[in-house]
Amino acid sequence: MEKSLESKFAALKSKGFQIDLTRGKPGSDQLDLSNEMLSAPVSSQSSSGIDIRNYGEPLGIPEARALGASLLSSPTETTLVGEQSSLLLIYQLILSNYLFGLKTPWKDQGNLKFICPVPGFDRHFRLLEDFGIEMLTIPLNGTGIDLDAFHALLAEHENIKGIMCVPRHSNPTGDTYSDENIISIIEAGKAYSEEFLCIFDHAYLLHDFLPSPSQTPVWELATQLDAKDQVAVFCSFSKVTFGGGGLAFAAAGKKLFDLLSRQRASMIVCSDKVNQKRHLEFLKDKAGVIEHMKKHAEIVRPKFEVAFDALDALSPEIGTYQKPTGGYFISYDAKRPIAKRVIQLCKEVGVLITPAGSTYPHFHDPLDSNIRLAPTFLGVEDLQDAMEVFVTAIMLAHQELD
Numbered sequence: 001m002e003k004s005l006e007s008k009f010a011a012l013k014s015k016g017f018q019i020d021l022t023r024g025k026p027g028s029d030q031l032d033l034s035n036e037m038l039s040a041p042v043s044s045q046s047s048s049g050i051d052i053r054n055y056g057e058p059l060g061i062p063e064a065r066a067l068g069a070s071l072l073s074s075p076t077e078t079t080l081v082g083e084q085s086s087l088l089l090i091y092q093l094i095l096s097n098y099l100f101g102l103k104t105p106w107k108d109q110g111n112l113k114f115i116c117p118v119p120g121f122d123r124h125f126r127l128l129e130d131f132g133i134e135m136l137t138i139p140l141n142g143t144g145i146d147l148d149a150f151h152a153l154l155a156e157h158e159n160i161k162g163i164m165c166v167p168r169h170s171n172p173t174g175d176t177y178s179d180e181n182i183i184s185i186i187e188a189g190k191a192y193s194e195e196f197l198c199i200f201d202h203a204y205l206l207h208d209f210l211p212s213p214s215q216t217p218v219w220e221l222a223t224q225l226d227a228k229d230q231v232a233v234f235c236s237f238s239k240v241t242f243g244g245g246g247l248a249f250a251a252a253g254k255k256l257f258d259l260l261s262r263q264r265a266s267m268i269v270c271s272d273k274v275n276q277k278r279h280l281e282f283l284k285d286k287a288g289v290i291e292h293m294k295k296h297a298e299i300v301r302p303k304f305e306v307a308f309d310a311l312d313a314l315s316p317e318i319g320t321y322q323k324p325t326g327g328y329f330i331s332y333d334a335k336r337p338i339a340k341r342v343i344q345l346c347k348e349v350g351v352l353i354t355p356a357g358s359t360y361p362h363f364h365d366p367l368d369s370n371i372r373l374a375p376t377f378l379g380v381e382d383l384q385d386a387m388e389v390f391v392t393a394i395m396l397a398h399q400e401l402d
């Protein structure tokens with residue numbers, strides 16, 4: 001057995017692969033779905049008569065804000081359209097709290113902390129690290145965060161400023177938080193401190209590719225719980241139209257919204273209204289966005305199925321994963337501490353995988369077991385090859401520790 005696994009690995013090595021499975025980017029066929037936007041004429045006026053070619057409307061043109069509000073189920077008055085990156089809007093919200101805050105600037109408070117569900121998104125960790133914010137990790141359990149761990153951290157620590165969640169098809173685990181989970185997060189955060197900030201990064205709000213659990217919109221729950229000033233929700237069109245060329249949206253309670261808008265006004269006179277109008281003409285409304293996302297799902301689903309088939313061949317004694325029903329990632333948990341070794345082995349064969357540890361703050365996966373796979377960018381053939389390499393590397397690394 002040992003010999004055949006090693007000879008299989010050597011045979012894969014001799015194929016000279018050059019495959020990059022590192023980042024969750026849309027495939028070019030997905031980008032093609034929005035090509036019409038590149039050539040369609042764009043009206044120079046918004047539907048309310050604003051000249052989109054000029055400065056003005058720092059919160060976005062009304063119809064784009066209304067589209068964002070319909071996607072996030074938030075009021076248009078407290079929903080803004082930023083540039084093309086929701087990550088930038090999240091950064092700006094943290095910055096505005098850091099510099100000014102709703103009561104006292106965070107920068108004057110010292111020893112700031114944030115709760116981060118893990119495995120999570122590396123750029124969230126980087127962002128918090130930029131502000132010197134200590135990251136307290138809690139596990140995800142399939143339908144959201146581990147609430148016992150959450151309550152324990154809140155009881156144990158002072159000066160926790162908030163939590164960063166990806167409530168639908170979480171990156172990378174695919175968790176879709178239950179309503180009960182989201183309600184408990186908001187309730188406990190509110191009870192902890194009136195400054196506690198629940199950040200819901202809805203990057204995959206619209207990205208189901210298999211039947212997925214339904215969710216009450218976060219904004220509705222925040223309203224029911226009378227916690228609007230503790231909640232901010234973000235999403236973007238980075239994986240709807242063009243990566244880095246879409247629109248980003250933020251919704252928050254009035255006080256947070258004003259804080260964010262004030263911060264943004266120091267950075268930018270107004271965002272790209274031409275792109276907002278272009279998107280409106282192409283996607284039209286929420287129904288148009290949903291229809292468009294069905295086309296993405298048709299392209300993405302078969303790729304995930306290739307990955308599922310390969311991973312299902314691995315024994316649960318070696319590792320496990322949770323099948324996502326949307327989003328861009330698969331999170332594989334090896335039973336043994338082999339993540340670094342697996343990624344090294346894959347690299348030797350010419351398959352690049354997201355570096356081990358990326359799904360944890362400071363690149364520190366305490367068990368060295370979590371690996372993030374991103375199947376969307378590759379064509380099906382490359383993906384099949386990459387998955388064969390991955391599965392072989394997992395078995396080999398597992399066996400090396402016998």
Ligand SMILES: Cc1ncc(COP(=O)(O)O)c(C=O)c1O
Pocket residue numbers: 024084085086087088121166171201203235236237238244248
């Ligand atoms: C959870 C999450 N948030 C945000 C982003 C980036 O979104 P945007 O391009 O809108 O900044 C990503 C992209 O991978 C993501 O996975």
